[in-house]
Amino acid sequence: MVSGVLRISEDLEPALVGVDVRESGANAVIAARELSRSFAESALVRDAVGRDPVEELAALRAAGLLRLAQQQRLSSGSVTWRRVLEIVRIIARGDCSIAHLLGYHYVIGETIWLLGTAEQAAALASAAVDEDWYWAAIDNPVDPDLVLRAAADGFVVSGRKTFATGARLADHVIVTGKLNGVAVTAAVPGDRAGLVANDDWDNIGQRATASGSAELHDLPVAVDEILGKFPPRDQPPTAQAGLVAPFTQLVLVNVLLGAAEGALADALEYTRAITRPWQSSGVATAVEDPYILELCGQLTAELRASVALAEQAAVDLQGAVDEGSELTHESRGEAAVAIYAAKTHSTRVALEVTSRVFELMGARATARRYGFDRRWRDVRTLTLHDPVAYKAREVGEYVLTGAVPSISPYS
Amino acid sequence: MVSGVLRISEDLEPALVGVDVRESGANAVIAARELSRSFAESALVRDAVGRDPVEELAALRAAGLLRLAQQQRLSSGSVTWRRVLEIVRIIARGDCSIAHLLGYHYVIGETIWLLGTAEQAAALASAAVDEDWYWAAIDNPVDPDLVLRAAADGFVVSGRKTFATGARLADHVIVTGKLNGVAVTAAVPGDRAGLVANDDWDNIGQRATASGSAELHDLPVAVDEILGKFPPRDQPPTAQAGLVAPFTQLVLVNVLLGAAEGALADALEYTRAITRPWQSSGVATAVEDPYILELCGQLTAELRASVALAEQAAVDLQGAVDEGSELTHESRGEAAVAIYAAKTHSTRVALEVTSRVFELMGARATARRYGFDRRWRDVRTLTLHDPVAYKAREVGEYVLTGAVPSISPYS
Amino acid sequence: MVSGVLRISEDLEPALVGVDVRESGANAVIAARELSRSFAESALVRDAVGRDPVEELAALRAAGLLRLAQQQRLSSGSVTWRRVLEIVRIIARGDCSIAHLLGYHYVIGETIWLLGTAEQAAALASAAVDEDWYWAAIDNPVDPDLVLRAAADGFVVSGRKTFATGARLADHVIVTGKLNGVAVTAAVPGDRAGLVANDDWDNIGQRATASGSAELHDLPVAVDEILGKFPPRDQPPTAQAGLVAPFTQLVLVNVLLGAAEGALADALEYTRAITRPWQSSGVATAVEDPYILELCGQLTAELRASVALAEQAAVDLQGAVDEGSELTHESRGEAAVAIYAAKTHSTRVALEVTSRVFELMGARATARRYGFDRRWRDVRTLTLHDPVAYKAREVGEYVLTGAVPSISPYS
């Protein structure tokens, strides 16, 4: 029986051997690896029925992974994003729906620092750590804007978003809408009356992301729940606020790469244990087949290169985040370009790896009980989040003309 | 609602406008197109539960498509294989499981002419046409050989094959085993006691092919049911007998290409009707997006090239079949090389097209109700039938050294 | 010593074995093959210094290949373009500069039928056949228009074109300019005073195409040398006139494919004769190396598919040409789309084949005495004639929306 990720650590993580277990007050990476293996065991069940990963979020919480970033921020002033994004990638090896949920959670947690006042951010972060919140957002930019109207004790928000990943599971949500035509973002409890997150996500991949629609029926919002100075002004976003979109994109990059790493690790294990040598190969075992060896090496090289690029982008993002309100639009743009280069690359590589690993394993690996198609379905779904050609275009525009990507919900 | 193949004829078949409706006593191509559209409507249901396409085989029979090849053979002495293989491709546009079943049926029907005596072939073909048989085979070469032992009125066969596509549905089956160590093939009714075809095929693709295991428990076989002269001699296969494997491969090629054509046609329809222009594209409709247009053109060019190559291979196969017992090993080998070049090419193209069409359609096309992932799952499953690297190798060996592929179950 | 194309016929042309040697009153294909081999022997010398292929055009003339198409047209009313384009491809195997010159010659010869009156065309064609003209054109659309002004006995034309392939070598040229703002094309002798074709083409590939600039200094043009009815009217081009651009593109496609065929044939010969097995390959000869065999098979499959697509496009073009003045814009457009699909495909394949064949041969094949880089330089140069992305776009637009490419100098 192939259990999926038993050898992932040996196969893919030699560089992590020296992880400092005292980091962040807890051994987050080791915890993430263990959870990732555990999630891999149950991923097929969630995939089959699109089940919300309620117990799995509880396990992430119990391991301290939900509060990880906010805790770092509160204790040291900054978060080691390269490590946090690596944790997202590790979780994605086991189940990339859960990694998607966790990664968004981290970005949304950071959003309160990027958009809120220092006091708001600190208060929300403290509460988030104390109560170990899981965060989600209701802000899909493709749908019509949510609208805030004045009400007795502040405002009420109404409207509908087709997709709101994780909203059904969230302890706290951020909600983005328009107040007198000006964009505002508020943070409210996930169980507040007026907020309905539906169980209507039924897509071919990322099936356990609880990405269904959300409806807001006069959801009350207090003035001090609106992030940033009040009243809001209708002005271009700051460079700092403009980090939300590239940050989100880098989460997606790491989810894709984790999915590919998991697919390759599973395939290696299967090929060693189960694949039989081809009849005309002239070799005694599949792991001696010249074509299996070559393909395995090619996929490994592609995947490692893409991970190396994503890690560089994380370093660039870190630099931009650490600039705080001093961040320039030029620096934000350069970090965004690094991230979009990684997006362009990881999209191609994750699709290739999750599809071609079958060629290592052979025909019998298509048995449904292995569920090896789920990685491709997950990757194919997630890579369509926004069209990658436009990300390549933005990278190209920067290197050709020096123009950085405009701030937008996807850039 | 996108119905899948409504516009396939307009999109993909201009060259067929002039089909002669009197050909073969029936308008086979037009019938195939209609059935293909109908099969597309119900394909997702079969895919969901892996249901055997019993009604669909009945529809093929009613349209005269089961008896098509044998009827041509009996009436004119030869079959127009390019047209027959095109019918397989047309059916694959709608449901490539059914095309797989139909294509194997045609090859197995031809096998009685390649392996049997002229009398056996004529008698079996006449019965097949009269009773409109659906043929399958129990001969998976990867499993241990079936064994024939002498019994009261001839022989009994015993053994097990892991996969026996269509055997559960067959009116007549051919069974390949060893008699005193010599390979023999027999043709027997599908409902004969001793033959058990199980419903245990549960793979990620080609889910309606009824490709489960088959068990033979002392299945009786009469002497005259064994194809060819009796007693059989232990000698190398003739070039004519050596056509079975390349013939089967060319069926698979056409199933793959039909799947890709269906995927592209569906994507075109969806993109026209549903896809919205990307926010930063600067165009008013998706069909004006420069990247959608370019990708659409690239996939079209790749697919058309692959179909052109497959059609050339069909012409080469036709030539080899028409040589009959005069066929040389050199000529068989050249036809096989043409087919394996097409296999090499169509494998790459079908995987690329069925995966990348999502980039034309965008994120919402991943909703499960469209089921657009089934084509990739079908193609990914079928392309692993045997490792394509070895087919490329055989092509390369021929052009480099002039050596034709050795006759084997896969070559 | 590797002579380049000695085995091309065995490697690449099995399908041509049955060529009818009486066709066109001469065995054009066999003549083309012989000339191609001969041109291959001397190609490196022309490549080194960019020498005009004067003797080679004389050899084409002596073999009857210059007059081939016009002779067919005059004797039978139509030309077998698939065969003529095949001849271009065959010549390109040996030297794709010369194939470029020959292909343009054929298109320009056909242009007199597409643009001229029946009388003009017949008279020019008869003279062309009788005197065995080599044709060129001075019409590069990227440069400013040439201008015709009224003069004593008709008009004089002035202006400059940066590139005018073959003009230095031409017996007769067509010249495209503007007369009172209306586009006109005239056919005049190549040695007429006022026409200067310079020897200033010095590019990395297609070095023997004599593609330098041309200057017209009050070149006299008589009224009856202007093709079509006089005075010309400023109206949209007819569908028939709109065939010139796709026709030219299909010539380029065949030159690219011939270059790739020649590169592969040379590489096969070299690999058989010279390449040594790699030290860790475990095989005794290079032609047993698993990676060489696989790559060889892959390149063969890609190239055969691209040739099959180009041949289909030739059939479509033939159909359109044969419609004559009855040709509709829709039919012209469909032929153009078939040709642009072939352009898209052959561009990718020719670049890949001419670069990757080195991997079959190994390091020593980079010795300059073999000159194996010339194919890639030729292909890289020719594939930039116009940007291929726009050809893919036109194919995509057609299959997505049904809109055919607009008539233009490149479409």
Next chain:
Amino acid sequence: MVSGVLRISEDLEPALVGVDVRESGANAVIAARELSRSFAESALVRDAVGRDPVEELAALRAAGLLRLAQQQRLSSGSVTWRRVLEIVRIIARGDCSIAHLLGYHYVIGETIWLLGTAEQAAALASAAVDEDWYWAAIDNPVDPDLVLRAAADGFVVSGRKTFATGARLADHVIVTGKLNGVAVTAAVPGDRAGLVANDDWDNIGQRATASGSAELHDLPVAVDEILGKFPPRDQPPTAQAGLVAPFTQLVLVNVLLGAAEGALADALEYTRAITRPWQSSGVATAVEDPYILELCGQLTAELRASVALAEQAAVDLQGAVDEGSELTHESRGEAAVAIYAAKTHSTRVALEVTSRVFELMGARATARRYGFDRRWRDVRTLTLHDPVAYKAREVGEYVLTGAVPSISPYS
């Protein structure tokens, strides 16, 4: 006039802005960039005639770049290889022949530490620094072994090597041969009588590498010029000695990547300054063309990923070198695998980038005066040094089975 690399620093090196100019007692990186620009100016002249870069080596010497690594080693005990390899890459942007020569020089300088006794290495390194030697090697493993025979004052070496990069230019050379069947390496002055390095390298790329043949006619070698303990023992190489081959491979990787970076930088500059918008693009400048922008982004992403992977491999190599004689075969193997993954990846990327940049620039960029084909010719030549399929195979074997590459001249 396009000068080639004027904007390379802006385009490609943002990460280097903070280079510490006091590092290594000299600003090596800044010096390398200046020299690279200068070498780019004259590269076409060397390429045209295959001229030895005598003045350029002198310039490297004058800038302190020849002695850089040995100086670090002598002063601090270790060399920062990631930085040294980066210098090789920077030089390759301007002229990858010179980078090849410089990179080999660094590896050969390191070889004396890997093979020699501590005393030999220190003495040779001191002399090398004092006299600013340029090093080369005569050791091509594909040719028959050189043979040492006993002579009056030690030994004499005889034999011939087909290729000996840089030997014509070297102040000191290492010579590898067999003494009584045991492999030995000696270091001798480049001008010693008996050593003849010929000017017979004439290949399509890397034309200024002085890679011609070398002949040894009873070249005298003293006992203490033989590296390592004497007499040599016939035993398997140590892990440390086994670093020479992967080290050499990583030099080649950086030369390839530098060539690609230079090609892209040139193309960006040309596209900005010269390329005209395509007639049907609907945009006013080439840098707004959607396809140019997308391709530019794709190539940038691919190239950055490959550089990131190469830099990781440099870190791994550094770790292995720093282990000194404690290095295990397992650790050597893992560093080698990291390097061969980078080799596999950079081979593909460098070929793609140097060929496809023309699609950014358009047809007129094929003019010979720009010489933009030289990068592809250089890369195509250098990527054939040893067949990349076997490098992919070694990577695949490691991740599949844990077996590290065997020590050999190429692994």
